Amino acid sequence: IANLQELVKFYFMLGLRHGEILMLLCTVDDVIISISTLRRILEKMGLHRRKNHSDPLDVAAFFIDQLESYGSLHGYKFHHFKCIQHGYVVSQTTVRHLLKFLDPSGVERRRRRRLMRRVYLNPGPNFMWHVDSYDKLKPFGICINGAIDGFSRQMIWLHAFSTSSDSKVIAGYFIAEVERRMGTPARICADFGTENVTMAEMQRFLRWSADPSATNCFISGSSNHNQRIESWWGFLRTHHAQFWMNRFHDLKENGYFSGDFLDKQLVLFTCLKIVE
Incomplete structure (x- = not known):
């Protein structure tokens, strides 16, 4: 029992x-x-679900703790469920009224079905370059790497080559732009890949040579947080890359591309300069 x-x-x-x-x-x-x-x-x-209701002040205190963290993203039904899990007896109507009082902006935002997105701040041109690789064509042998200025959204470089995993290749793209622009950005944002190691060392050396007190001149993070270049990849796919993806997939479906070394070299020989 x-x-x-x-x-x-x-x-x-x-x-x-x-x-x-x-x-x-x-x-x-x-x-x-x-x-x-x-x-x-x-x-x-x-x-009980409907008897011996909890004190609304206790429920409100619980909501205040929840709203200080990820609870601000959730609606009244989720908060009602959390109340049940924590032993509170309260109706959905009470939860809805409490949320409207404690988090009016969140309620209005959810009513409009609008998420509260992060605000991107960048003080000016060449403050931060966002660097990343685009791998949608990599199964066919073509690797794309690019960098974009976070303030103006101007493409710093955009190159197609046989690899985007060689740190010397990426460092070559970077140092060529440094020479052409006669300077480096204050910061570079890139992912944790080993292809960015040499570029990171160059950036730190050049920044520290000009300003020994410079910190955070190279920022590493996951690719999905590198929002400026990730947004541009979506533009690239819509207006350019999808065409090549369709063509190469047609070759593969019709048996003209197997993905081996020879087929990739043939794609590079015939299409790389056009894609570039």
């Missing part, structure tokens, strides 16, 4: 309905009871 009560309480605190609790008891725990028995067990343990 004690074990049954623990199971019922566990499923009840998960926010499950009576029918769902009965189904889990039967299929998972091999316990078959009736709906009336389940209600008696819940009544005996004092577990």
